[in-house]
Amino acid sequence: MSQSPPASSSPLEWETDDAFDADEPSPEYSPFRVAVALLLALALLGGSGWWLKGRVIPSASASSLSGGTWFAPYVDTTLTPTYQFQDPSQNPARQTVLGFVVAGRGCQPSWGSAYTLAQADSSLNLSSRIAQYRSEGGDVIISFGGRDHEDLAQACPTVGSLTAAYEQVVSRYRPSLIDFDVEGAALNDPASMRRRAAAVAALVRARGGSRHLGVWITVPAGPGGLPHAAIEVAQTLLADKVVPAGINVMTMDFGQTEPSMARAVLSVATAAQAQVNELFQQYGVRGGLGSRFGVTVMIGENDTPGENLSVAGATQVAGAASARRWGRVSMWSLNRDAQCGSAYAEIGVLSNTCSGALESTLGFSRLFATALGARDGVGAPATTAGVALAPSNAPGPYPQWSPSVPYPPAYKVVRSGEIYQAKWFSQGQDPATVVQYPSETPWQLIGPVLAGSHPPTTTTLPSGTYPAWSPRTSYVQGRRVLFNGLPYQAKWYNVAQSPAASATDPTGSPWTALFTWPGEPPLG
Template identity: 40%
Template sequence: MPSANRRSNTRLAVAAAAVTLALVGGFFLWRFIAEAGMAQQPWFSGYADVTVDPPYDLAGTGMPDSRNVTLAFVVADSSQPCAPSWGNAYSLDAARDALNLEQRISELKSDGGAIAVSFGGSVNTELAVACQDPVQLQAAYRSVVERYSPSTIDFDIEGDALLNGPAGERRAEAVAALQKEKDGWGGGLDVWLTLPASPRGLTDDGIAVVDQMLAAGVDLAGVNIMTMNYGSSRGPSQSMLDAAVAAADSTHDQLSISYQRVGTNLSSQEIWSKMGLTPMIGVNDLPGEVFGLDAAGGLNSYALQKGIQRVSMWSLNRDRECTAAAADGQASHVCSGVQQEPGQFAKALAAGFEGKLR
C-alpha cells in the first residue's frame, strides 16, 4: 500500500495534469468556438474600382459600419504579362505614388476597416491568362498578398478568362500553393471565386472553374455569383430580384454536386454559408436591366434568411445619384443612374451583415 506522502504526491500530480488538460482543452475549445464564430459571421464588402477617377474615399462616411472594402482589379500588365497591375493602368508602385493607395489602406485599417483584393474582372487580362509560367504566376499573386496583407482574395473570372481551361489550371495550382504557404506562415488566406450566373445558375465554364480549384486542393471560402446583366436568360416577367434569387437557388444545387465530385458531402446550410451575392446596383450594362433599392432590400432579406456568407455590390464608386441623367440610359462608373441618397445601396445590402474580414 502506498504511503501517505506518495498518495499526496500522486493526488497533486493528477490534479496538475487535470488542470493542464483543462487549460489545453479550454484553449482549443475557445479557438474552435472563435474560429467557428468568425467563419459563421456574414459580411458585406462592396467592390471599389481602384482606377476610377475620382478615387473612392476609403475613409468616407458612406461606408457601412463593417468598413470592409474589396479593391478591384489586379490584372496583368500588358507590357509584362507576369507583372501585376491595377487595371493595366498602374503598377503596384505607381498606385502607391499616384493614388496614395497604401496610405489610404493603412488609414482604413487604422479606423477598424479591412480589405480584400480582387483579381480579374470583365476587362483587361487576368494574370493566369497572360502569365504562362507557373512559378512566375505564383510569385505575382504572392507579391500582391505580401504588399497589401489581405486576409481574403477574390478571383473575378469572366469573359475570355472563363473559357480558358489551361489558365484555370495554372490559376488553381498557383492559388493552392499560395494558400498552403500562407497557412504555413500562420496567417491563413480566404479564397473566393466570383463568377457570372443566370437564373439557371453558373455556366458550364463557371462550374469547371470551381471544379479546378477544388481538384487542386484550394480551400474555397466560397463562390460569389454576379447577379447582374442577365440578358435573354431573364424571363420577360422576371424581375431583377426574382432572377437573382433563381440564380442563387440554382447555384446552391450546382455547388453541392461540385463538392460531391471531390468527395466532400456538405449539408444544404453548409453550401449556403459558402455562397456570396453581388448585384450591379442601379442601371446595369444591358438595356432594360435596373437593380433598384427595393431589389437591394429584398436580396438582403433573402441572403439573411438563407444564411449566405457574403454580400457585395458593384460598386461603391457608383453608390450615389448621378448629377445628370446617364446618356441613353448607359451605366456609369461613378453613379447608379437611379434616385438615391449617397451610400444608400450599401446600407440596404449590408444590413445584418456585420462581420469583419479577418
C-alpha cells in the same frame, strides 16, 4: 475539359462550420427581418438617420440580424475620380473588395493595367489608404481578374511565374482574403485555369493554409445558374486540394428585360447555390455550405437595358441573403452608389459614377451594410498590421502643410504623419483639426505616411536654361530665372526678392514657380 473528383479520393480537409448546413431547407423570411428591411429602405430613400458625428454607425451591431452574412462592396480602384474607400463617411462597409489586379507589362501585376503596384502607391496612395481603412476597423479583399484587361493567369506562362506575381500582391497588401474574378476570355481558357489553381495552391500552402489566406472565386451566372466553364474554375482549385472560402456568383447582365430584377437575381442565385452545394459535396465538403456561397449584384442600371435593381429590390436580396444564410453579398460598385443627376433624378442611366436608380447617396451601401454584418474579426478598430508607418515627425512624400500657403483643390500635404488632400481651396485651415462632420473641413484624410517615404523632390533644369537669379538684378514682368536649379517667372517688377518666398507666400511673392512638387496639382 471538366475535372471530376477521383472516385477513390478521400474528403478534403477543410474548416467546418456546422452552424450553417446549406443542405437543410432555407428558413422563411421572419416578419421581423422583413419589417427591418423595409424600414431600412424607407430611411435610405429619405437619406436620414445613419450618421453620427460624420461617421457611419458601425454595421457590426447588425451582425446578429444577418446570421453571419457579410457585405463587401467592390471598388473600381483606378477609376477617376479616385474613390476614398478608407473614409467612413464614404464607405459604410467594414470590408471592401478592391478591383482589379491584372497583367501589366508581361507577367507583372498591375492595377487595371494602368498602374504598377509601386505607381498605385505613389499616384493613388493605395497602401496608405488601406492602412487608414484598417485603422478604422475595416479590411480589404484584393480581387484579381475582372472583365477587362488580361488575366495574370493568361499572361504568366508558368505556374512559378504566376505564383511569383500573386506573391508580389499578397506580400504588399497582406490581405486575409483574396478574390479571383474569372470571366470573359479567362473563363474559357482551361490552361490558365490549371495554372491559376496550381499557383493559388502554392500561395495558400506557403501561408500555412486557408485559415491564413482565404480564397473566393467570383464567376458569372445566368438564368439557368452557373455555366459549365464557371463550375470548372472551382473544380480546378478543388482538384489541387484548395477548398475555396466561397464561390461568389455575379447576378447581373442577364441579356433580357427583367420586370423584377430582384426576383431574377434570387432565381439565378437559387439555381447557382444548388450547383455550388453539389460541387462541394462531390469533393467531400459537407457542412457549412451556405456560408461558402455569395452573390454580387449590380446596383441600379445594369449593362443590359431593362435590367435595373432598385433600393427596394436590394432590400429583398438582403433579406434573402440573411434568411438563406449566405456567406457574402457584394455589389458593383461603391463608385456608382449615388443618384444620377442633381436637381432631378435621372433613372435608367448607365454610368461608372452613378447608379441610374432613385436613391440617396450611398443608399445601397448603407442598406446592405446595416442589414448584413461584418466578417469575423472585422469591425473593431485595428492596427495597421503588416504595414510599417513612419514616425509622425518624419518627412513625407508631399510638402508639409503651412498655414501661409493657399491650397487649391487636389493639393496633397503631410501633417503630423498623415497625408491629406484638399477638397476645395483653403488657406490657414489645419488638416489635423477635429471636426464633427466631413463637410466642415477642406481636407480629405488619405492615410498615414508609410515607412521609407522620401521628402518631395522635383526635376531641376540644366544650368544656362535661364539666367541664375541674382539679388542685384532688377526683373520685369515675364522674366524667367533659375533658382536652385528650378524655374521661376516674374509676376511684376522686383529687385532683391528671392523666388524662395513663393513657397510660403505664393500670393505675395513676385515670382511664380514654373514647376510642381509631388502632391501639387499640375500647372493650369
